[in-house]
Each structure stands twice: as structure tokens, then as C-alpha cells.
Amino acid sequence: MxxxxxxxxxxxxxxxxxxxxxxxxxxxxxxxxxxxxxxxxxxxxxxxxxxxxxxxxxxxxxxxxxxxxxxxxxxxxxxxxxxxxxxxxxxxxxxxxxxxxxxxxxxxxxxxxxxxxxxxxxxxxxxxxxxxxxxxxxxxxxxxxxxxxxxxxxxxxxxxxxxxxxxxxxxxxxxxxxxxxxxxxxxxAGLVPFTLQPDDKDTFSPLSGIAIACVVSNARQSFHENILLTHRGLSGPAILQMSSYWQSGEAVMVDLLPDLDIEQLLKTKRQQKAKNILKTILENYLPKRLIGCLFSEELLSLSLQDCSDKHIAAVATQLHQWSLKPNGTEGYRTAxxxxxxxxxxxxxxxxxxxxxxxxxxxxxxxxxxxxxxxxxxxxxxxxxxxxxxxxx
Missing domain, CATH: 3.50.50.60 (FAD/NAD(P)-binding domain)
Structure with missing residues (x-):
């Protein structure tokens, strides 16, 4: 002994x-x-x-x-x-x-x-x-x-x-x-990537590799850092941080443009008679592939002059309050x-x-x-x- x-x-x-x-x-x-x-x-x-x-x-x-x-x-x-x-x-x-x-x-x-x-x-x-x-x-x-x-x-x-x-x-x-x-x-598991619901995964997995500075939040906490889209779901510092505060079945809110009021910007440009289509303007602020997944081609092809307040409000809600309900996390394997x-x-x-x-x-x-x-x-x-x- x-x-x-x-x-x-x-x-x-x-x-x-x-x-x-x-x-x-x-x-x-x-x-x-x-x-x-x-x-x-x-x-x-x-x-x-x-x-x-x-x-x-x-x-x-x-x-x-x-x-x-x-x-x-x-x-x-x-x-x-x-x-x-x-x-x-x-x-x-x-x-x-x-x-x-x-x-x-x-x-x-x-x-x-x-x-x-x-x-x-x-x-x-x-x-x-x-x-x-x-x-x-x-x-x-x-x-x-x-x-x-x-x-x-x-x-x-x-x-x-x-x-x-x-x-x-x-x-x-x-x-x-x-x-x-x-x-x-x-x-x-904490400090771990999220996996997405099957439909969301089909939509967003082609965007794997895109990183964006966002604010990710739930009712109890928020983090202003990058998120990273992966072929399995969402990762990056803001997601890892949020995972420790997330409960199963809960949605998280993503503000894709935390430093910009996109609704006010679009209304101002419309007032200034900007002739761009909506897609061209949004692609100045976010990756093209992401914009294409978040909005219909019909909406994106509208001229800004043809966009109603309702259209602009819908765009702003999607970009500032993108709601995602993770399917789960990747678990202890990557936590x-x-x-x-x-x-x-x-x-x-x-x-x-x-x-x-x-x-x-x-x-x-x-x-x-x-x-x-x-x-x-x-x-x-x-x-x-x-x-x-x-x-x-």
C-alpha cells in the first residue's frame, strides 16, 4: 500500500x-x-x-x-x-x-x-x-x-x-x-455549438463558413460577438456563450445588424429617391448568400421606391429579431x-x-x-x- x-x-x-x-x-x-x-x-x-x-x-x-x-x-x-x-x-x-x-x-x-x-x-x-x-x-x-x-x-x-x-x-x-x-x-454541455431543426439546417447549411458580428440573446442574457454558420448549425463566440444560458426548447434571438437601424436607413434612402433594388442595398451590410436565404427573391427584387412601410418593417424584424429555435447542441463531444x-x-x-x-x-x-x-x-x-x- x-x-x-x-x-x-x-x-x-x-x-x-x-x-x-x-x-x-x-x-x-x-x-x-x-x-x-x-x-x-x-x-x-x-x-x-x-x-x-x-x-x-x-x-x-x-x-x-x-x-x-x-x-x-x-x-x-x-x-x-x-x-x-x-x-x-x-x-x-x-x-x-x-x-x-x-x-x-x-x-x-x-x-x-x-x-x-x-x-x-x-x-x-x-x-x-x-x-x-x-x-x-x-x-x-x-x-x-x-x-x-x-x-x-x-x-x-x-x-x-x-x-x-x-x-x-x-x-x-x-x-x-x-x-x-x-x-x-x-x-x-456548455460553451457548445447549436444544431438546427431539420428545415433550418437544410436552409442554412449551404452558408457554412459565414461569420457575422451579431447580438445573440434570450430572456436572461445577451452577447455581442461573432456567430459562425456551420454545416451542422451555429457556432462562434456569441453562440458558445449563449449555449450556457439556453434551455432545451427555447428560441434565441439574433440581431444581425446590432449597430445599424435598418428600418430607418431604408426609409431615409427611399425618401432620398434611391433607385436601388432592396437586394443591392442589403448586400452592402450582410453576405449575399445569407440575404438570399432570409428573404424571398420576390421581395429582394423590389425597387426601394416600391417598398411599403410594411415591407421595410418586415425586413427590419427579420434582420434585428431573427428568431431561431435550436434543435439541441452538439453535446459533450465538442463542448x-x-x-x-x-x-x-x-x-x-x-x-x-x-x-x-x-x-x-x-x-x-x-x-x-x-x-x-x-x-x-x-x-x-x-x-x-x-x-x-x-x-x-
Whole structure:
């Protein structure tokens, strides 16, 4: 049997961060993971450049059934703290839109930094290890794998969510929580493309590759970013963001011209005696192929002078209030995150420890805290793991 102070299940962003902090405190730390390499999701994130945090991190950028839970951790280990670590390793990075921060070279820079910090802290990482049993016995946790049995004083669940199963995602963390009597909120895919209803898919799939700056909204949230038409449905930043706030069966509203009042523009041009047909004018503002799918050829071929107020109002409604009811999402296969998870009410926001089971901790995505697109989920991993690392 292997005995140690702390076992962390999961060698991803939160698991490695927690291991570093615990190791710095002189704790004997063992990280176990079923994968053959650590940090696989780190390496694939941000198109291989890792969107590791954001200049602007606020509690409002996170979704949870307990919206106040994330505040403590995000305040105690901030984006500036992680940036100080990045800069100490002289990792070059750059800012993209909305404060998103990416490595200049490769996500490997982030993973190598974490592994170097683990090495300095004396952390042992053991891969290709599938945990088959977890028991809480007195003051200790007893674990079993196909290779060995383990005993530790503190156990950290850093197993992530269900997104991108081909990278090894499993429901292990949720099952352990439920086994130990901790509530788990229902999970679903977040930051994920929408699929369309069959008729809409037939109409819009030929437009695959078109990207447009839009406002996408529902009754609870809106995002002003690009959408991308694909052969399966809708993607792009605005759609991914909205997917985390979307409920099955609900329509979403798309404003294709958020910075232009098309009704007023068309009426002004008509008053100015513009001789263009409607199609020519609209194609100045939106892709030709999209215009052709949204409106009948009969309407598009009308001279602006022949367009009634009713025609113009109908055009404006379609362009500013394009209503689409997604058929669903592409699911965990392409989702960047998992919504739901371990109930935050059962966890200390200061230590990330279970309130009911001493020395059991949860960090990162396995909890019911989900960030927006743009580095927020990595920051939650760093912040929650850092907090747990001070106590395990």
C-alpha cells in the first residue's frame, strides 16, 4: 500500500495547481490520473495556445446555482497572481478581444511551467492509473487501482467535467461525490455549438463558413460577438456563450445588424429617391448568400421606391429579431465545459473542503461553477485549486 499525505485525482489544470500549493507547504503529494499524459486539455485549449486567464475576472462571468460561491476564491487568488507566475517563467503572451490572454507560442509553456513547479514542490505524478474504489475510513481515505492500494489523510477530486470525452473525460468525480452523500446538480454541455431543426439546417447549411458580428440573446442574457454558420448549425463566440444560458426548447434571438437601424436607413434612402433594388442595398451590410436565404427573391427584387412601410418593417424584424429555435447542441463531444456538478452549498468557499466529510476537497470544473468563454474556466481552476492547496 502507498501511503501519503495528499492524493489528488486528476492531473489537469486544477489538480496540478493544487498539488503545487500543497507541496510548497511540505505536504507529501501524489497526483493520480487515468490518462497517459498530464494536462491534455491544457494542451488543446485555445487552439493550442491556451487562453489561460482574462484581464477582467468578475463573479458575473460565472454560472452556478450558488452565484456567490466563486467570489472568495477569485478574490484570494486573482488573474494577477497567475500572471505573476507566468511572468516568472518568462512566458510570452498576448491579449485578444475582451481581455482574453493567450500564450504567444504554445500551451505547452503553461503545462511545462506547472510540471516544473510540481517538481520543485516534490509532487509525484502517477499516470495510467484507474481508481476503482474510494472509501472514507476514520481519519483516512483508502483508494484502490488495478496496480496498487493507497492511503491518504486528504483527498482532492480534480477530475473535471464531461466535455470532450475523447480527451478522457469521465463522470468519476460526480460518482465519488454521490457515493459519499454529496449532492450533484444535473450536468449538461456548455460553451457548445447549436444544431438546427431539420428545415433550418437544410436552409442554412449551404452558408457554412459565414461569420457575422451579431447580438445573440434570450430572456436572461445577451452577447455581442461573432456567430459562425456551420454545416451542422451555429457556432462562434456569441453562440458558445449563449449555449450556457439556453434551455432545451427555447428560441434565441439574433440581431444581425446590432449597430445599424435598418428600418430607418431604408426609409431615409427611399425618401432620398434611391433607385436601388432592396437586394443591392442589403448586400452592402450582410453576405449575399445569407440575404438570399432570409428573404424571398420576390421581395429582394423590389425597387426601394416600391417598398411599403410594411415591407421595410418586415425586413427590419427579420434582420434585428431573427428568431431561431435550436434543435439541441452538439453535446459533450465538442463542448468546452460542463454546466452543473458538485453542489457548492456542500463545499466551503474558503477551503474547497466538503462540509460533511473532513479532508475531502473538490476543485475546478467538477464543481457547479462554470465560466464564460475567454479564460474564465482556467482562472476558476487556478483560484479554487490554490485555495484548497492552502489547507489539504
Amino acid at each position: 502507498t501511503e501519503t499525505d495528499v492524493i489528488i485525482i486528476g492531473a489537469g489544470a486544477s489538480g496540478l495547481m493544487c498539488a503545487i500549493e500543497a507541496g510548497k507547504r511540505g505536504r507529501k503529494v501524489l497526483v493520480l490520473d487515468h490518462a497517459n499524459k498530464p494536462g491534455k486539455k491544457i494542451l488543446m485549449s485555445g487552439g493550442g495556445r491556451c487562453n489561460f486567464t482574462n484581464y477582467s475576472i468578475e463573479p458575473e462571468n460565472f454560472i452556478s446555482n450558488n452565484p456567490h460561491f466563486c467570489k472568495s476564491a477569485l478574490t484570494r487568488y486573482t488573474q494577477w497572481d497567475f500572471l505573476a507566475l507566468i511572468e516568472s517563467y518568462q512566458i510570452a503572451f498576448h491579449e485578444r478581444e475582451h481581455g482574453q490572454l493567450f500564450c504567444n507560442d504554445s500551451a505547452k509553456d503553461i503545462l511545462n511551467m506547472l510540471l516544473a513547479e510540481c517538481h520543485k514542490a516534490g509532487v509525484v505524478i502517477q499516470l495510467n492509473t484507474v481508481i476503482t474504489e474510494v472509501k472514507h475510513s476514520g481519519d483516512a481515505f483508502l483508494l484502490a487501482s488495478h496496480q496498487d492500494r493507497y492511503c491518504c489523510a486528504s483527498l482532492v477530486i480534480a477530475t473535471g467535467g464531461l466535455s470532450i470525452p475523447k480527451m478522457g473525460a469521465t463522470p468519476f468525480g460526480y460518482k465519488i461525490a454521490e457515493q459519499l452523500g454529496i449532492k450533484v446538480w444535473p450536468t449538461r 468546452e465545459v460542463t454546466l452543473g456538478g458538485v453542489d457548492c452549498d456542500a463545499i466551503s468557499s474558503k477551503t474547497m473542503a466538503s462540509k460533511a466529510i473532513p479532508n475531502l476537497y473538490f476543485v475546478g470544473e467538477v464543481m457547479d461553477v462554470t465560466g464564460w468563454l475567454g479564460g474564465y474556466n482556467f482562472q476558476w481552476a487556478w483560484s479554487s485549486a490554490w485555495c484548497a492547496g492552502q489547507y489539504v
